Amino acid sequence: MSRVNIVVLAAGQGKRMQSPLPKVLHPLAGRPLIGHVLETARALAPQRICVVYGHGGNALPEALRESDLVFVRQEPQLGTGHALAQALPLLDAAGATLVLYGDVPLIEPGTLRQMIDGARDELVILTTEVDDPDGYGRVLRDRQGRIRAIVEEKDATAAQRRLREINTGIMVLPTRRLKGWLARIRNRNAQGEYYLTDVVALALRDRVRVATVTAHGPWEALGVNSKLQLAQAERAWQQRHAQRLLDQGVMLADPMRLDVRGELACGADVTIDVNCVFEGRVRLGDGVVIGANCVLRDAEIGAGTRVEPFTLMEDAKVGERCRIGPYARLRPGNRIGEEVHIGNFVEVKASEIGARSKANHLAYIGDTTIGRDVNVGAGTITCNYDGANKHRTVIEDDVHIGSDVQLVAPVTVARGATIGAGTTVWKDTPPGGLVINAKTQEHRAGWKRPIKKKVTGDP
Secondary structure (H helix, E strand, C coil): CCCEEEEEEECCCCHHHCCCCCHHHCEECCEEHHHHHHHHHHHCCCCEEEEEEECECCHHHHHHCCCCEEEEECCCCCCHHHHHHHHHHHCCCCCEEEEEECCCCCCCHHHHHHHHHHCCCCEEEEEEECCCCCCCEEEEECCCCCEEEEECHHHCCHHHHCCCEEEEEEEEEEHHHHHHHHHHCCCCCCCCCCCHHHHHHHHHHCCCCEEEEECCCHHHHCCCCCHHHHHHHHHHHHHHHHHHHHHCCCEECCCCCEEEEEEEEECCCCEECCCEEEEEEEEECCCCEECCCCEEEEEEECCCCEECCCCEEEEEEECCCCEECCCCEECCCEEECCCCEEEEEEEEECCEECCCCEEEEEEEEECEEECCCCEECCCCEEECECCCCECCEEECCCCEECCCCEEECCEEECCCCEECCCCEECCCECCCCEECCCCCCCCCCCCCCCCCCCCCCCC
16 A cells, blocks of 8 residues: 555634534544544555544644644634645645545545555545435536546536536645645635636646545445534444444344444354443454344453343443343443342442352342352342441351341441341351341230321312
8 A cells, every 4th residue: 555644624614503612522432433434544554644623623623632643723714725735734645645534434444545645646536326315415527437526515616516426525635736736726606615626627737547436335434524524424433333233243133223333342152232332442253142222341251141121331340140120220340240139229339259159139239259159138238438438348258148138338238147137236246146136026916007188178
């Protein structure tokens, strides 16, 4: 592949987004629009990546702060040709320059490699055909099919607007010719801007060959100028990702109802039900089953584990052959061993739970270390917060905790102990035996329940 500079144009205001946030920082699949573009750019191993920014002041460079990027500000914003001219002094003149857009996030590296590999001393532009070309510049060809010009929609005639082949704006240009071409662009158009697409006519005038590469699909050229288009791009990205998962052997109950907002790695025979959201980095081992309506964020799930519906999990490592949920919440910092059961309406935070331990329903486990083969009864809570500081609870192996127990941290329940139902444990227990609080129970014969007093006006 030829030596290449990459310039990402990202200075636009995006008025239709109706937001003070720079358009390219709006999220798609869990990262900014421009983040997808930069990931693709890096896959090409360029000499340099230059980002042209403008609207929003320094919000864009402050948000990215990545050492391999060079930023240049376009002020005022006078069009794409003017934007590229700002970056020109930073480019290596020996190679080609690839122009990308911060609001066109779905372009594939393979498509761009095809453009770069085909570029010698010619100009290569990426085109595609769409059913609705509204808003895009049209590609004009002669009878032999050769590129004659590109006309922006606002400057196009009625006949030209009916053309379905559009210019995506993505192009590869010989860098050594850029200075001369950009200096010759004029702003005599409906927008009063310096269009980069005008270099096509200049290249032809200079007898430079203009080649085209066709995108694999219209989705590659989807630009984002509004919240509607952002939603459309989100669905297109998710559908592509779902297709890749299916190709890898993942069973998706409905590929249209899946959201991956980060990285999802799956082993063999993974099954994912509908309406699941995966954020950050999520790894699912062989045979994992994810029930409907789950949200997993920065989680690692061991082989053979079932995550039942409506489970929320964040920053958790879950062992093999576990059963989590339904309606369970794993807050950050949990490390769960093998064959553990975390049942419905159980909340676990910053805790370690050993193999084969169970908390099957209605419990809160916070800042706790639980050993192996422990049973946590319904209604049990660890009282880990004293109003100012968090304290740790330790439950050793083979402990049985009855229902409605309060463990007041810091406290240790020693190996083999049994905690009776309704007990409050506020000091360390010895190993084995039964721990209960002294209780009395009375029966009052003939006792009458209070009767509600009638109030004037009651029916």
